[in-house]
Structures are given as structure tokens and as C-alpha cells.
Amino acid sequence: MLLTLLGTASARADSAHSARSGGASVKYPAVTGLKCTTGEKTRCPRGSLLRLSGVHLDSTRTVVFLGKRGKRDDRRVRPRTASPHRVLVRVPSRARSGRVRVIASAISATSPRLRILPKPTPPPLVPTSGPLAGVFPIRGEHDYGTAINRFGAGRGHQGQDVLADCATPLVAAVAGTVTSTRYHSAAGNYVVITSDDGTSQVYMHMLKRATVKRGRRVAAGDPLGEVGQTGRASACHLHFELWTAPGWRAGGAPVDPLRLLKALDFAS
Ligand SMILES: [Zn+2]
Structure with a gap:
């Protein structure tokens, strides 16, 4: 892409x-x-x-x-x-x-x-029921903010922000392998999980370093850390990105994750 x-x-x-x-x-x-x-x-x-x-x-x-x-x-x-x-x-x-x-x-x-x-096509929705079901990543009260929190807002907002209290537990939405866990001045503490189909999910602004190490397999629902506001963030929130195969910074492209998040939210 x-x-x-x-x-x-x-x-x-x-x-x-x-x-x-x-x-x-x-x-x-x-x-x-x-x-x-x-x-x-x-x-x-x-x-x-x-x-x-x-x-x-x-x-x-x-x-x-x-x-x-x-x-x-x-x-x-x-x-x-x-x-x-x-x-x-x-x-x-x-x-x-x-x-x-x-x-x-x-x-x-x-x-x-x-x-x-080619124009990226949205990846298939993660199943919201059954053995491969995804899980909504924030385990607590949350909301989707306003237009400025949407994918594509401003110039180059590549994910969806989900607002929640600081220290609300954060879990893996989808099973996969931890492909990156670092700190970045804008993203703050972040973790990238790449699923077996090559799509990636990115979780940013976490309170502390992710509790999972690079290379580790995680199941949907496994703890990753807590919602925070590290990096460039004015309030505690999860900045969530969804990338098409072959994944984040591996040739994939970001797509709007809101449909996935809302489906998981509805099912959780
Ligand atoms: Zn954001």
C-alpha cells in the first residue's frame, strides 16, 4: 500500500x-x-x-x-x-x-x-464470539471522544482514541505475537501485536512499559498494562491502531479500527 x-x-x-x-x-x-x-x-x-x-x-x-x-x-x-x-x-x-x-x-x-x-481494504473483523474471539482492549468505563479522536482526524491521525481513566487495565484485543514494545516521545509506552494473518494492533500512551516482552505469544484478553498518557497525550486514553498485513512498519497500512473496536465493545 x-x-x-x-x-x-x-x-x-x-x-x-x-x-x-x-x-x-x-x-x-x-x-x-x-x-x-x-x-x-x-x-x-x-x-x-x-x-x-x-x-x-x-x-x-x-x-x-x-x-x-x-x-x-x-x-x-x-x-x-x-x-x-x-x-x-x-x-x-x-x-x-x-x-x-x-x-x-x-x-x-x-x-x-x-x-x-492498491488501496488498503479493511481487514476482516476479528470474530467476536467462538474460540478465536477478540476482546475489547479496555477493561473499564470508556468512550470514543469526539471527531478529533477519529482515525484520519487532523493530519495523519492513524488510529482511534478511546478515553478511559488512568490505570484502567488494558488487554490484548486479538491473539498474536508481541512484535514491538518500546517508549517513543509521541507514542509514549506502546506495544505492537501482530496476528497470524499479518495484521497488527498498536496500543499507545500506556501508563508504564508493557508487561509483555517482545516475541511473546498473547491470547485475546491477556493483560498488556494500563491506560495512561505517556508521550504526546493531553489525557489518559488508548490510541489504538489497526494495520493491514504484513503489519505495522512492515509494509502494511493503517485502517480505521473503529468498526472492530465497536464490534468487540458490543460483544464484551
Ligand atoms: Zn490518538
């Missing part, structure tokens, strides 16, 4: 410099980098936001996903925002892998190659 840049930014005629023609100074745009909302620099799923960085990008009117040679698979879109050093654009639903061009009036600049991935 992400894009892949093969090769590095080519400077060529797109090169970033100002030239004088007939006394007028022309600012040539140049694209030097790409970054997908998933955090990857070379791949991006359709429907995701892509950031192009470079110089003289502020007058970008159109972004063209060039795809293969020839114009037939070109997909032209308007940028969502354009500033001197960055352009934000949504990857069109029919974009193909290839370079990306920014067009500012008559001048254009082309990025390195980007690999377009």
Missing part, C-alpha cells in the same frame, strides 16, 4: 535554480523527496496522502502521476496544499507506479519513481 521510489531525485532540466530570461527571474521547481502518510518514502497506497518536498513548489497547480511511458495512464490531480517546500496530494484511485510531476504554470518538475500500491 505504499509507493516505491527507485533511484534518486534527478536534477536534469528540472533542476532547482533560478534562470534569467529577458530580465525576468524564473523559479524552477524541483522535487527532491516523497513521503507517504504511512511513513514510507518509496511506496504509497491509492487514496493515501503523499507529500512531495523540494523547492519552488508553491505555484504548483497540478500534480501528475505519470505511471508508465505514454500519457494513457497519467492521472492528474490538484494538490490539497502547496507551499515553497512541500506539496500535499491524495494518490488517485487509478494511479499507477511511476514518477510524479508537479506543474507550476508552464514549468514542471519530476520526482523519482514511486510505487503505487
